[in-house]
Amino acid sequence: MQSGFRAGHGCTSATLKVLNDILTAIDKKHYCAAVFIDLAKSFDSVNHHILIGRLDSLGFSNDCLAWFTNYFSDIVQCVKSEGLLSGPLAVSMGVPQGSILGPTLFSVYINEVALAAGESLIHLYADDTILYTSGPSLDTVLTTLQASFNAIQLSFRGLQLLLNTSKTKCMLFNRSLPAPTRLSNITTLDGSDLEYVDNYKYLGVWLDCKLSFQTHIKHLQSKVKSRIGFLFRNKASFTHAAKHTLVKLTILPILDFGDVIYKIASNTLLNKLDAVYHSAIRFVTKAPYTTHHCNLYALIGWPSLHTHPQTHWLQVIYKSMLGKALPYLSSLVTIATPTRSTRSSRYISLVTPKANSSLVAFPSSSLLPMTGTNCKNH
Numbered sequence: 001m002q003s004g005f006r007a008g009h010g011c012t013s014a015t016l017k018v019l020n021d022i023l024t025a026i027d028k029k030h031y032c033a034a035v036f037i038d039l040a041k042s043f044d045s046v047n048h049h050i051l052i053g054r055l056d057s058l059g060f061s062n063d064c065l066a067w068f069t070n071y072f073s074d075i076v077q078c079v080k081s082e083g084l085l086s087g088p089l090a091v092s093m094g095v096p097q098g099s100i101l102g103p104t105l106f107s108v109y110i111n112e113v114a115l116a117a118g119e120s121l122i123h124l125y126a127d128d129t130i131l132y133t134s135g136p137s138l139d140t141v142l143t144t145l146q147a148s149f150n151a152i153q154l155s156f157r158g159l160q161l162l163l164n165t166s167k168t169k170c171m172l173f174n175r176s177l178p179a180p181t182r183l184s185n186i187t188t189l190d191g192s193d194l195e196y197v198d199n200y201k202y203l204g205v206w207l208d209c210k211l212s213f214q215t216h217i218k219h220l221q222s223k224v225k226s227r228i229g230f231l232f233r234n235k236a237s238f239t240h241a242a243k244h245t246l247v248k249l250t251i252l253p254i255l256d257f258g259d260v261i262y263k264i265a266s267n268t269l270l271n272k273l274d275a276v277y278h279s280a281i282r283f284v285t286k287a288p289y290t291t292h293h294c295n296l297y298a299l300i301g302w303p304s305l306h307t308h309p310q311t312h313w314l315q316v317i318y319k320s321m322l323g324k325a326l327p328y329l330s331s332l333v334t335i336a337t338p339t340r341s342t343r344s345s346r347y348i349s350l351v352t353p354k355a356n357s358s359l360v361a362f363p364s365s366s367l368l369p370m371t372g373t374n375c376k377n378h
């Protein structure tokens with residue numbers, strides 16, 4: 001599955017897909033292990049001849065292939081420092097990252113790597129790749145993951161892409177099963193052992209092996225506190241309207257990004273974000289620290305922070321029911337068929353999947369923690 005640089009796809013949708021797969025496995029009391037693959041200078045390592053061959057296999061016309069061949073011909077680069085310009089250096093590989101075509105061409109170049117995943121699942125977001133698998137036996141899971149990882153590495157080598165071993169990590173997601181005393185190493189084709197980690201930043205969201213999102217929320221707190229601190233230190237320079245705009249543009253996007261993912265965290269952790277959210281509102285309203293949060297919301301006219309992810313969830317559900325969400329998300333939303341006519345027949349009810357009760361607020365085999373609730377049929 002490739003989500004990078006595709007219309008309608010994004011970091012949040014890709015992470016939702018991966019997270020749902022992992023939670024579904026955990027709910028079945030299965031082990032789930034993943035390799036987060038990092039490539040060294042991936043965009044700069046694209047072989048032009050291989051890329052033209054990829055385009056040819058996709059059915060591009062001879063004129064298009066000739067155009068792309070010309071596009072990659074006679075490219076040079078130079079460096080300017082302190083007014084001095086170096087001589088030109090020929091560029092025989094790579095696609096420009098800052099261009100419109102560059103990212104799309106890279107996706108075309110790398111996309112067939114997914115075919116080598118074998119019995120494991122894989123999700124690509126440009127050069128960010130996660131390879132993962134699950135099962136009731138930990139030994140079988142790690143054996144399958146190793147076999148898939150070997151095949152993926154061979155595929156990368158065929159594309160002349162180099163694995164960044166020091167940044168490629170393993171993780172065993174273990175929310176309910178007892179932790180093993182020792183894990184078998186996942187190794188590269190060169191014989192290097194990959195490091196097992198408890199936390200990894202994947203597409204902007206910190207995932208931890210317990211899926212508690214404690215690390216992610218800690219990073220959010222730190223980032224927001226730093227910005228609020230700067231705003232408070234310079235509050236005399238801003239008008240009320242400027243304060244309002246600054247918070248909406250520099251604070252709220254941080255809290256909103258990926259909130260449908262980390263909303264499954266415990267209330268204790270989520271309440272820590274409430275604290276920084278309230279500080280941002282106090283910056284705008286000049287309300288004293290002792291002001292109750294309900295009064296803060298009334299002063300600024302904003303909802304509570306818990307409303308944000310709920311709203312975003314409902315948007316995902318609504319788009320899924322209309323068939324406007326990505327297929328791998330829409331397939332997780334099932335509309336219930338009523339067995340008899342009731343007063344609630346004017347509402348749309350969603351099927352509630354069976355889930356292990358230990359997975360709080362995130363049912364197994366469904367993306368939606370709100371399945372079973374009634375949604376008005378507008």
